[in-house]
Each structure stands twice: as C-alpha cells, then as structure tokens.
Amino acid sequence: MEISTEKNLPTPEKFIIPEKLLEDPEALDQWAVQQSSAQLEKGAETAADLSLTLETAKKANNPMAAKQAESLLSETHKAIEEFGQEMGAEEVEIHSDWLDSQKREQRIAKLKKALSQKKEEELKAGIDPGSPEAASLAATKMTELEYKASEQKSKKLTQEERRKTENMLQMMQERLNNARTEDEKEHYAREVERCRKKLAA
C-alpha cells in the first residue's frame, strides 16, 4: 500500500508559501499535495508509535499510562481525519487511504510492524530507546524501507511512459523497415532494441 514518497521531506518550523513557486500555480498545487502527504505520513508514524506505547503500557500493567496512550492515539486519528477532510475541501488531492478509516488502520499497522522491528534491533544493539542513537537508527531504518519501496515503484514503467515507449518502438520499427543505408539500419535496430529492453524491464 504505497501512499507517499514524500515522507522524508523535512518539516519546517512553520509552513510558508514558497516564493519561487508563486508564479507557477501548478507547481504550487503540487507543493500542497506533497506537503499534505508528508504530514499525513508523519501523523501515521505518530499513531504507530503510540500504538506500540499502548501495548508496552498494557504489558507493564500500567493502566494510567495505557489510558494516556489511548487518548493520544485517538487524538492523532481524529487529527489525521480532520486534516484529510479539510485538505480535501480545499481541493488538495489526498490519497483515498487517508480518508478511509479501515485503510488508514492498515497503513498504521504496517508502520507499527516496521517500528516494532526497529525497536527490537535497538534493544539487541544495546541502544536505549528514545535516545538520540535510537532516533538516528529509526531514521535510517525508515529511510531504508522507503527507499526499497520507491525502488520497486520506479522499476515499473508508468502507463504514460509505456504508451510513449510503445509508440516509439512502432515508429523505430517502421524506420528500420524503410532504412536504405547500413548506417540507418544499424541506428534504428539499436533504437528498436533499446525500446524493447525498456518495455521488458
């Protein structure tokens, strides 16, 4: 369930409209979508973290801490939902998974699993959870996960790219058939091969 590739965007202290984009409405729109996605992803990470804290509190038989974690978790869910709806109302393109509570839960569960693995690794490495070392390890781990996901995504050609490459292949094949000189034949054969390889990737 790939939602955002923008989650590693640094969060500024305060958001301001980027001046360099002011003259380009489409770029501004894209900026709003990216920032919203990144913020929603951060919200989901917070929810996943709180969900783990809730489990820890329950295991530690600490009802007061569990209650506090539950309350913070519900506050996070509410904030994500409200933000998604408000952005949607402003016609910012929000991924439907953020607006569907069930799908959102699935996304958070996935993040929780990754976070849980990371915390286990911290314990094994003797790093105190919550310390700067742990935060650094967490950032590395999440970046690795995101990198792997984006790698897989980028390997697949988008529909638009595929259509363009298919058209190009057809054109190059026609040119190859009509080629007169050896040089032309060689050149178009290379182009045909290149398009085929791209489509097969």
Added chain:
Amino acid sequence: MPKNQKQMKKIVKLLNKFNKKLKKIETQSLKLQKKLSK
C-alpha cells in the same frame, strides 16, 4: 487543480495547524515513553 493565492493561504494555515497538533502529541508521547522505560 491550480489554486489561487487565497486558497493557498488557507492550505498553509491548515498545514501549520496540523503540524502544531502533531508536535504537541509527539511531545506528550515521548514523555509517556520515557516514563514507561524507567
């Protein structure tokens, strides 16, 4: 769909509101985690 400046200002306001809320929750969450790890 491209937005006008008024819409963008509202969007930025919403981003800041959500960011502030998240930061507040994160701070409380960290405090809770510290308490539990003691």
